Amino acid sequence: NNDFNLILALLDINVVSDPNWDLISIVSNIKSNVSKYLNRFAKHSLFKSLTVMGRFNDSIEASNILDAGFWLLSSANTFALAIIALQGKVPRGSHILHQFRTENLSFMDNFELWSEVSGLNLATKVSVTRRLDAIREVLQIGSFFSTSHIFSQHEYAYMIIEAKSNYLLKTHSVLDAYCYLGLELTKSIEKLYELRCQQTGKIPIFHEIVQQLNDNEKYMKKLDIQTIRLIGINSDEQLLKSQGLRFTNLIKTFAKKISKNNFLDT
Numbered sequence: 104n105n106d107f108n109l110i111l112a113l114l115d116i117n118v119v120s121d122p123n124w125d126l127i128s129i130v131s132n133i134k135s136n137v138s139k140y141l142n143r144f145a146k147h148s149l150f151k152s153l154t155v156m157g158r159f160n161d162s163i164e165a166s167n168i169l170d171a172g173f174w175l176l177s178s179a180n181t182f183a184l185a186i187i188a189l190q191g192k193v194p195r196g197s198h199i200l201h202q203f204r205t206e207n208l209s210f211m212d213n214f215e216l217w218s219e220v221s222g223l224n225l226a227t228k229v230s231v232t233r234r235l236d237a238i239r240e241v242l243q244i245g246s247f248f249s250t251s252h253i254f255s256q257h258e259y260a261y262m263i264i265e266a267k268s269n270y271l272l273k274t275h276s277v278l279d280a281y282c283y284l285g286l287e288l289t290k291s292i293e294k295l296y297e298l299r300c301q302q303t304g305k306i307p308i309f310h311e312i313v314q315q316l317n318d319n320e321k322y323m324k325k326l327d328i329q330t331i332r333l334i335g336i337n338s339d340e341q342l343l344k345s346q347g348l349r350f351t352n353l354i355k356t357f358a359k360k361i362s363k364n365n366f367l368d369t
Contacts, residue, residue, distance in 0.1 A: 107144045141188045148185035152178045156351045161310035169313045172336030177289040179220045197267045200282040225335045226281035234284035237333035241291045248298045
């Protein structure tokens with residue numbers, strides 16, 4: 104009930120073989136409650152997006168600008184997933200921009216702000232290549248945590264991400280490739296930090312995520328700050344403050360609106 108990645112994957116799965124009817128019954132049950140599961144995922148994602156903006160504000164207060172930029176991008180990605188799910192669609196990482204833009208016509212007035220926060224103005228073939236380099240580095244470092252589903256087979260994971268990115272580039276979808284890699288990067292870096300804190304027994308200090316991942320730990324390779332910079336994070340403090348304030352207000356406004364309309368009933 105709480106593994107959203109698994110549930111969303113099962114929503115439109117086609118069972119090829121299941122002699123004992125174990126999987127078919129599970130999939131049938133989930134598919135009969137599509138709206139419920141999508142709404143639960145949307146609610147979870149929406150409030151996670153708002154929580155992450157709290158980390159953004161803590162980073163700004165601590166003058167950790169790179170950290171603030173990272174959390175702003177993470178919040179924007181999570182917010183997009185929530186909005187897509189609210190429209191009754193299963194979010195697809197490699198098509199997050201296309202889904203967000205085409206399935207939510209009523210949200211288009213705010214698309215400009217979301218695009219600004221997501222840094223779409225920085226999307227070029229060169230910046231896509233830089234993000235690919237960054238995700239490869241993150242996955243290699245994360246391979247230390249062999250039990251994690253994200254990092255357990257990091258080489259294959261990178262091959263899949265690279266293939267999707269290259270396909271988008273070949274179809275002249277540079278913005279889509281850039282958004283997709285940004286989503287993969289924020290997810291993997293957050294997971295890397297979570298696992299690292301668990302391994303070392305340290306309490307997460309989210310407004311210091313960049314510096315802590317850059318510290319040397321026994322048996323674990325550090326994540327170089329330069330790798331974080333490859334993501335293409337804005338380093339203008341005043342601009343980040345302005346974007347953060349407007350985006351937080353947008354999330355709160357949207358959360359109140361959909362809650363009032365009972366779109367998030369569980």
